[in-house]
Amino acid sequence: MNRFLALAGPWLMAFILAGCAAGAVRAPDATADNGPLTIARQGSFFVGGRDVKSDDLSLLPAYAPGGTISVEQMYVHYQVPVDARRAPLVFIHGCCLTGKTWETTPDGRMGWDEFFVRRGFPTYVIDQASRGRSAADPSGIVAVKGGRAPADKLPQVFGAAQEGAWAIFRFGPQYPEVFPGMQFPLEAQAEFWKQMVPDWLNALPTPNPTVPALSQLAQKLGGAVLVSHSQSGIYPFQTASLDRRGIAGIVAVEPGACPAADSDMKPFAGLPILVLWGDFVPLSPRWAPRLKMCSDFVAAANRAGAKAEMVMLADVGLPGASHMLMQDKHSLKIAAWLAGWIDGHVARQ
Amino acid sequence: MNRFLALAGPWLMAFILAGCAAGAVRAPDATADNGPLTIARQGSFFVGGRDVKSDDLSLLPAYAPGGTISVEQMYVHYQVPVDARRAPLVFIHGCCLTGKTWETTPDGRMGWDEFFVRRGFPTYVIDQASRGRSAADPSGIVAVKGGRAPADKLPQVFGAAQEGAWAIFRFGPQYPEVFPGMQFPLEAQAEFWKQMVPDWLNALPTPNPTVPALSQLAQKLGGAVLVSHSQSGIYPFQTASLDRRGIAGIVAVEPGACPAADSDMKPFAGLPILVLWGDFVPLSPRWAPRLKMCSDFVAAANRAGAKAEMVMLADVGLPGASHMLMQDKHSLKIAAWLAGWIDGHVARQ
Numbered sequence: 163m164n165r166f167l168a169l170a171g172p173w174l175m176a177f178i179l180a181g182c183a184a185g186a187v188r189a190p191d192a193t194a195d196n197g198p199l200t201i202a203r204q205g206s207f208f209v210g211g212r213d214v215k216s217d218d219l220s221l222l223p224a225y226a227p228g229g230t231i232s233v234e235q236m237y238v239h240y241q242v243p244v245d246a247r248r249a250p251l252v253f254i255h256g257c258c259l260t261g262k263t264w265e266t267t268p269d270g271r272m273g274w275d276e277f278f279v280r281r282g283f284p285t286y287v288i289d290q291a292s293r294g295r296s297a298a299d300p301s302g303i304v305a306v307k308g309g310r311a312p313a314d315k316l317p318q319v320f321g322a323a324q325e326g327a328w329a330i331f332r333f334g335p336q337y338p339e340v341f342p343g344m345q346f347p348l349e350a351q352a353e354f355w356k357q358m359v360p361d362w363l364n365a366l367p368t369p370n371p372t373v374p375a376l377s378q379l380a381q382k383l384g385g386a387v388l389v390s391h392s393q394s395g396i397y398p399f400q401t402a403s404l405d406r407r408g409i410a411g412i413v414a415v416e417p418g419a420c421p422a423a424d425s426d427m428k429p430f431a432g433l434p435i436l437v438l439w440g441d442f443v444p445l446s447p448r449w450a451p452r453l454k455m456c457s458d459f460v461a462a463a464n465r466a467g468a469k470a471e472m473v474m475l476a477d478v479g480l481p482g483a484s485h486m487l488m489q490d491k492h493s494l495k496i497a498a499w500l501a502g503w504i505d506g507h508v509a510r511q
Numbered sequence: 512m513n514r515f516l517a518l519a520g521p522w523l524m525a526f527i528l529a530g531c532a533a534g535a536v537r538a539p540d541a542t543a544d545n546g547p548l549t550i551a552r553q554g555s556f557f558v559g560g561r562d563v564k565s566d567d568l569s570l571l572p573a574y575a576p577g578g579t580i581s582v583e584q585m586y587v588h589y590q591v592p593v594d595a596r597r598a599p600l601v602f603i604h605g606c607c608l609t610g611k612t613w614e615t616t617p618d619g620r621m622g623w624d625e626f627f628v629r630r631g632f633p634t635y636v637i638d639q640a641s642r643g644r645s646a647a648d649p650s651g652i653v654a655v656k657g658g659r660a661p662a663d664k665l666p667q668v669f670g671a672a673q674e675g676a677w678a679i680f681r682f683g684p685q686y687p688e689v690f691p692g693m694q695f696p697l698e699a700q701a702e703f704w705k706q707m708v709p710d711w712l713n714a715l716p717t718p719n720p721t722v723p724a725l726s727q728l729a730q731k732l733g734g735a736v737l738v739s740h741s742q743s744g745i746y747p748f749q750t751a752s753l754d755r756r757g758i759a760g761i762v763a764v765e766p767g768a769c770p771a772a773d774s775d776m777k778p779f780a781g782l783p784i785l786v787l788w789g790d791f792v793p794l795s796p797r798w799a800p801r802l803k804m805c806s807d808f809v810a811a812a813n814r815a816g817a818k819a820e821m822v823m824l825a826d827v828g829l830p831g832a833s834h835m836l837m838q839d840k841h842s843l844k845i846a847a848w849l850a851g852w853i854d855g856h857v858a859r860q
Contacts, residue, residue, distance in 0.1 A: 201548055
């Protein structure tokens with residue numbers, strides 16, 4: 163060994179080892195890998211659900227008028243990376259949407275579901291009860307159509323019109339105005355609107371059956387981070403209040419609501435909680451009060467021993483985020499920042 | 512080189528080359544790989560869909576009563592294997608189900624979606640228009656609930672009761688009887704019933720919007736095999752009649768209907784077509800006439816130059832298959848047989 167190698171050897175070895183470690187763990191600000199994706203296992207299953215008997219399932223001769231169906235189950239699609247060492251993430255979509263929220267963006271880029279798998283997190287993407295691949299109960303519709311029940315027994319289903327949703331998603335103050343610097347890929351908005359589905363939320367019991375199903379899933383996973391969005395924002399907090407088991411952390415992306423500051427904070431003691439906001443929030447009559455509510459919640463939770471934090475993405479160098487920030491043009495930069503936050507706050511598996 | 516190597520060398524080389532070729536292509540009867548899965552790319556998108564304006568989207572103060580929504584789009588989830596050299600497969604679920612049909616079986620085994628990716632086929636799993644992640648139109652429900660339309664304007668939605676579905680899925684002649692040797696994993700039936708969703712089929716225009724969407728998808732893929740199941744059985748045939756472009760073959764798994772033998776057979780000239788049936792079909796009053804109808808179709812199509820074939824799985828050494836044969840205990844043996852059929856009948860990409 164010559165003098166250079168004798169001197170450089172240990173440093174070189176340390177450098178190589180550091181490189182290996184970085185390769186295994188990936189720096190939080192690394193760009194996403196676009197090569198082939200290797201996963202240990204993937205699949206789907208249901209959590210929760212219960213059988214109900216109904217006399218109003220069908221008016222068609224080819225299908226029995228009544229019988230048993232399963233309702234309130236929650237569809238879960240998962241992917242587990244090879245050598246997963248990070249906490250599993252449960253992705254919970256918001257109003258009028260499905261698990262599609264976290265998949266390929268409207269302009270065709272990688273979704274958060276795949277990004278986090280590439281970063282070593284097992285991901286579990288759900289469809290809320292009565293939406294997407296999680297069955298709704300058709301009995302109310304069939305009963306009214308068949309003349310066996312009055313119209314007010316119909317389920318309270320609604321669709322969110324594109325024009326009204328524009329301001330809710332904070333593409334701009336009102337349709338079709340755009341906030342300056344807003345990062346949602348509006349050139350692909352037609353593809354985005356196709357993601358929206360009728361919402362049965364108001365036809366369901368309280369708490370939403372998605373909440374106990376999330377609790378079952380978290381316990382099955384044995385330490386998951388529940389990542390909510392918008393209308394589902396309150397669910398992880400309700401899940402923790404129901405049962406803390408299995409919950410390793412909560413990430414509330416632009417929550418529609420946080421727990422009231424004067425409610426019981428004991429379920430959140432010791433729990434890592436992030437409330438994450440995009441841009442233009444104070445400019446929105448819909449969202450500004452929710453920002454205030456969540457700010458009050460974070461303070462109250464921390465007084466009770468939580469490890470809660472509220473972050474505005476513009477304050478960490480990621481301005482322009484819309485309400486659909488997991489689909490914005492800088493969605494993977496936001497995801498990389500979030501992966502770093504989880505690394506710093508949630509224990510490894 | 513000694514005499515043994517001199518003699519064995521060419522044979523050894525041929526053996527190694529054959530091994531490499533087998534590794535790249537995989538023998539049709541090989542058992543499925545259960546190790547890590549490497550894919551080139553995955554994601555989801557929508558095909559089809561159109562914007563409609565409605566005054567009846569919401570009765571809730573938080574959402575605008577009317578506006579624009581997108582309807583009739585078809586959700587597609589895809590996975591493309593590394594070095595894909597086989598035709599892409601489009602998996603089309605049947606009545607009262609979603610794309611979940613082709614994922615993990617109720618008893619937790621690998622679904623056909625993953626199996627065929629492992630065999631080198633790109634897979635595209637759809638949710639039919641107005642089901643699963645493909646949005647339905649809530650306007651009829653909202654209009655009737657709001658007193659703006661009579662009850663008969665409600666969409667013709669129905670649910671399939673478990674007791675009635677039992678015979679349709681041919682678990683047995685009637686609930687809860689079981690055909691001897693029937694291979695559906697009934698011990699996991701609770702998980703299976705959770706796959707069922709309300710069916711909006713009869714609320715949709717004719718042809719079902721899924722048909723033109725399948726045509727768009729096939730043309731985008733540039734040579735796909737359309738794999739239908741049950742209620743969707745007629746769709747690939749309707750798609751070929753609409754436009755032959757992009758269709759490399761049709762596999763109708765237990766189709767609810769085949770084209771009438773006296774209908775126009777020209778769209779099927781030269782097209783590889785497989786009509787695949789499980790077991791106990793002649794014992795079922797629901798399915799026996801469909802078997803006959805498809806037998807007549809296969810004969811008529813072949814007279815017009817199609818390459819059509821009807822196969823009973825029991826005749827190829829795979830007895831006991833139910834109507835849900837992609838989830839039966841021998842589902843991967845059936846899939847391996849099918850991969851071999853496609854290899855032998857559909858041109859490589």
